[in-house]
Amino acid sequence: MLLQESEKLKNRRTQLKIGMMDWWVSMPKLELHAHLNGSIRNSTLLELAKELGEKGVIVFSDVEHVILKNDRSLYEVFKVFDLIHVLTTNHKTVTRITKEVVEDFAAENVVYLELRTTPKRNDSKGMTKASYMEAVLEGLKAVSTVDVDILHDSDVKSHLNAHTQCGGGINGTQRKKIYVRLLLSIDRRETTEAAMETVKLAMEMRHLGVVGIDLSGNPVIGEWKTFLPALEFAKEMGLLITLHCGECFFRCQTPKKSMKC
Numbered sequence: 001m002l003l004q005e006s007e008k009l010k011n012r013r014t015q016l017k018i019g020m021m022d023w024w025v026s027m028p029k030l031e032l033h034a035h036l037n038g039s040i041r042n043s044t045l046l047e048l049a050k051e052l053g054e055k056g057v058i059v060f061s062d063v064e065h066v067i068l069k070n071d072r073s074l075y076e077v078f079k080v081f082d083l084i085h086v087l088t089t090n091h092k093t094v095t096r097i098t099k100e101v102v103e104d105f106a107a108e109n110v111v112y113l114e115l116r117t118t119p120k121r122n123d124s125k126g127m128t129k130a131s132y133m134e135a136v137l138e139g140l141k142a143v144s145t146v147d148v149d150i151l152h153d154s155d156v157k158s159h160l161n162a163h164t165q166c167g168g169g170i171n172g173t174q175r176k177k178i179y180v181r182l183l184l185s186i187d188r189r190e191t192t193e194a195a196m197e198t199v200k201l202a203m204e205m206r207h208l209g210v211v212g213i214d215l216s217g218n219p220v221i222g223e224w225k226t227f228l229p230a231l232e233f234a235k236e237m238g239l240l241i242t243l244h245c246g247e248c249f250f251r252c253q254t255p256k257k258s259m260k261c
Helices: 002-026 042-054 060-068 074-087 091-107 129-142 156-166 192-204 224-236
Strands: 029-035 110-117 147-149 177-187 210-216 240-243
Touching: 029 091, 042 060, 042 074, 042 091, 060 074, 091 110, 091 129, 091 177, 110 210, 129 177, 129 192, 177 192, 177 224, 192 210, 192 224, 210 224, 224 240
Parallel strands: 029 110, 110 177, 147 177, 177 210, 210 240
Antiparallel strands: none
């Protein structure tokens, strides 16, 4: 008898948990801190890493366990990012992962997504920062499971309200829509000149959904003074700014002088 009651209680808890998860997934969400490279599917990372391993570019066994590991240390996280930097020097790959990332967020009912990414330059691959971002935009256009809005001047607030009230497309009839805004990231490994190039590119792309600048990357690399000129210029130009700082307890470059807001 006690065993039967215990099983019933266990089943109720399981049903409640499933119900809560269904409710959570169905809730419209705003995602304000998504990194393109940090949101790539593990299956995609493994597939691309295997291809590079077969070409002799990397040793697949060195990265496989890190990709599959869920509780990564800070060191392991940036080891994965180092791999991703190698993977994302191909325009086709950048387009693919952008498409997949947006579709994955949309599947979780994210209706507003701020996606940050570092425009990359790789002369040997014919990639410039501008062509990298063109590949990102192609990925947004390639999304097929949901309509994507990237225009900066569209009335996001009213559409989000309608989406929330109707539980999906407007009046429950239209396809779901996700509003995507882009932030161009300055990597802490970059020079002052490269950081300034990123800010200027963001200015040129404001009409294509770019709303701001992000400072990110390995927190033990780089110096604050390297990026400050570019960040101050971005602020003068009216771009929004986000900073990653205080992410570790050892040698981390955190601004000693805060920018005036």
